[in-house]
Amino acid sequence: MTALPQTDPQTFETLKDALRAALPEAAVITDPDRLAALLAEERDLFESNATLAVAPATTEELSIAARLCHAHGVPMVPQGGNTGLVGGAVAKGGEVLVSMTRMNRIRAVDPINYTMTVEAGAILADIQNAAAAEGCLFPLSLGAEGSCTIGGNIASNAGGIGVLKYGNARELTLGLEVVLPDGRIWNGMRPLLKDNSGFALKHLFIGSEGSVGFVTAAVLKLFPAPAEVQTAFCALPSPEAALGLLSLARRLSGDQVTAFELLSDFACGIVCDHAGGVFPLSERAPWYAVVELSTSRKGSDLREVFETILEQGFENGLIEDAVVAETLDQRDRLWALRERTPEAQKRAGGSIKHDISVPVSDIPAFIAKATQAVEDYMPGIHPCAFGHVGDGNVHFNFTQPDGMDKQDFLAHWDPINEIVYPIALSFNGSISAEHGVGLLKADEISAYRPEIETELNHRLKAALDPAGLMNPGKFIGKGKAQS
Numbered sequence: 302m303t304a305l306p307q308t309d310p311q312t313f314e315t316l317k318d319a320l321r322a323a324l325p326e327a328a329v330i331t332d333p334d335r336l337a338a339l340l341a342e343e344r345d346l347f348e349s350n351a352t353l354a355v356a357p358a359t360t361e362e363l364s365i366a367a368r369l370c371h372a373h374g375v376p377m378v379p380q381g382g383n384t385g386l387v388g389g390a391v392a393k394g395g396e397v398l399v400s401m402t403r404m405n406r407i408r409a410v411d412p413i414n415y416t417m418t419v420e421a422g423a424i425l426a427d428i429q430n431a432a433a434a435e436g437c438l439f440p441l442s443l444g445a446e447g448s449c450t451i452g453g454n455i456a457s458n459a460g461g462i463g464v465l466k467y468g469n470a471r472e473l474t475l476g477l478e479v480v481l482p483d484g485r486i487w488n489g490m491r492p493l494l495k496d497n498s499g500f501a502l503k504h505l506f507i508g509s510e511g512s513v514g515f516v517t518a519a520v521l522k523l524f525p526a527p528a529e530v531q532t533a534f535c536a537l538p539s540p541e542a543a544l545g546l547l548s549l550a551r552r553l554s555g556d557q558v559t560a561f562e563l564l565s566d567f568a569c570g571i572v573c574d575h576a577g578g579v580f581p582l583s584e585r586a587p588w589y590a591v592v593e594l595s596t597s598r599k600g601s602d603l604r605e606v607f608e609t610i611l612e613q614g615f616e617n618g619l620i621e622d623a624v625v626a627e628t629l630d631q632r633d634r635l636w637a638l639r640e641r642t643p644e645a646q647k648r649a650g651g652s653i654k655h656d657i658s659v660p661v662s663d664i665p666a667f668i669a670k671a672t673q674a675v676e677d678y679m680p681g682i683h684p685c686a687f688g689h690v691g692d693g694n695v696h697f698n699f700t701q702p703d704g705m706d707k708q709d710f711l712a713h714w715d716p717i718n719e720i721v722y723p724i725a726l727s728f729n730g731s732i733s734a735e736h737g738v739g740l741l742k743a744d745e746i747s748a749y750r751p752e753i754e755t756e757l758n759h760r761l762k763a764a765l766d767p768a769g770l771m772n773p774g775k776f777i778g779k780g781k782a783q784s
C-alpha cells in the first residue's frame with residue numbers, strides 16, 4: 302500500500318489553534334462524535350482516522366483554512382457526500398479532512414441560458430429538483446444521488462445512467478470555482494459553451510479526485526425537462542442481444558434512448574432475494590436490460606415508437622419478454638431492480654468488484670472472456686455483472702461461492718484483478734471507468750496504463766500542487782516522477 306504522510310503532532314496542534322482563531326466555531330470539528338460521521342467508508346475497505354476536520358460555509362472560509370494548512374505543511378483531504386467507492390475521501394495519515402457539505406447553496410437556475418450555479422456541497426438530488434422546478438433537466442443521475450454532492454461528482458467525473466445521452470459530469474460542467482492548495486481562489490465561473498482563451502483549466506480539476514484543489518462552486522449545463530418518459534424491463538438471451546436492442550432502439554427512436562442498463566440474472570436474483578426487488582416477468586432469462594426513452598416534446602408518439610422497437614426486438618430474437626411501466630410507481634420498481642444491485646451484493650456475501658469500460662461493441666466478448674477466465678480460477682464463484690452498457694461501462698463484479706468464508710474470498714481480490722484487468726486492456730479498455738482511482742487502485746493503476754501517462758499525471762500534480770498537500774497517496778499512482 303502507498304505510504305501516506307504522518308504529520309508531526311505539535312504542528313497539528315499549532316494548526317488546530319490557528320484554524321480555531323481564524324474560522325467560526327462551527328467550521329472546526331474535533332469532537333469525536335461529529336467526526337465519526339465523516340469517517341465511515343462506503344465499502345468498509347478502508348479505515349479513516351482523522352482527528353481534525355474543517356467544514357467551511359463559504360469559499361472565503363475554505364481559502365483561509367487551505368492557506369493555514371499550506372503554511373503548516375499539513376495535507377488536506379476534500380470530502381463531499383462521502384459516497385465514493387474507491388476510498389478517495391478517507392483520511393489516513395494526519396491530514397485535515399475538509400467537509401464541503403456546508404457549502405450547499407443553489408445560487409441560481411437560469412432557464413434562458415439553460416445553466417445553473419451551485420455550491421460544491423449541494424446534494425445532487427436537490428440540484429435535480431431545483432432544475433425541474435424551473436422546467437429544466439440536470440441529467441446527472443446515479444444511485445447515490447440522495448447523498449452525493451456536486452463537488453464530489455465533478456471531482457470524480459461521475460457517470461451514472463444518463464451518460465449515453467448527456468455525457469458524464471465533465472460534459473455537464475461549464476464553469477468552476479476552485480480553491481487552490483495554497484488557498485488562492487480561481488474564479489472560472491463562466492457560463493459559456495465556447496471559451497477558447499487558453500488551456501481549459503476546468504478540465505484539470507474535473508476528475509482529479511481532490512488531488513489538485515477544492516471545487517467550491519460550478520456552473521452546470523441544463524436541458525429542457527422531459528415531457529414524456531417510457532421505461533421497459535426486457536429479458537434478453539445474451540449481451541450480444543442487448544447491443545442489438547440498443548442499436549435498434551437508438552435508430553428507431555431518433556436517438557431518444559436516455560438510459561440503457563444491463564444486468565445479469567444473478568444480479569437481478571439477489572436484488573429480489575436481498576433488496577426488496579420484485580421480478581416483473583413470468584420467466585427468468587440470462588440477462589435483462591432497463592431501457593428508457595424520453596423526449597421533451599409534449600404530445601409525442603414515444604409510446605408507439607417504444608412498442609415498435611419492442612416488436613422488432615421480439616421478431617429479431619433480441620428480446621424474450623418485456624414489460625413497459627404504466628405508472629411512475631411501476632417505473633420506480635423496474636429501476637429498483639438495477640439500482641439496488643450494489644445494496645443486494647453487500648447483503649449476499651463478499652464481493653470483488655471491477656469498474657471496467659471497453660468499446661460498447663466489445664462488451665459481450667469482454668464479459669465472456671473475463672467470466673470464463675475467473676471461473677477457471679475459482680469454480681463456483683458467482684459472476685454479477687451489471688452496468689451502464691449504453692456507454693461501455695460494466696461493473697464486472699463477483700459474489701463469493703456458496704459456503705466460502707468471506708475473508709478467504711476477499712483475499713483473492715488482487716489475483717482476480719490480475720486476471721480481469723489485462724483482459725480489459727486487451728480490448729483497449731479502462732480499469733477505472735467512472736469510480737476513479739482513490740486509494741483502492743492507487744497501487745496498481747500505473748501498471749495498467751502507459752508509463753508516459755503516469756509521468757504526465759505526476760507532472761500535472763506537481764505543477765498544481767507543488768507542496769504535495771492535496772489528498773496524498775491517492776489517484777495519480779506510483780511512478781518515476783513520484784520519487
Ligand code: FAD
Nearest residue numbers: 381382383384385389444450452453454456460461511516
Ligand atoms: P466523496 O465520496 O466525498 O469524494 C469523492 C472524491 O472526490 C474524493 O477523492 C474526494 O477527495 C473528492 N472530492 C469530494 N468533494 C470534492 C470537492 N468539492 N473538491 C475536490 N475534491 C472533492 N459513481 C458514478 O460515477 N456512477 C454511478 O452510477 C455511481 N453509483 C453509485 C451508487 C451507489 C449506491 C454509491 C454508494 C455510489 C455510487 N457512485 C457512482 C460513486 C459515488 O457516488 C460518486 O463517485 C460520487 O460522485 C461521489 O460524490 P461524493 O460527494 O459522495 O464524493
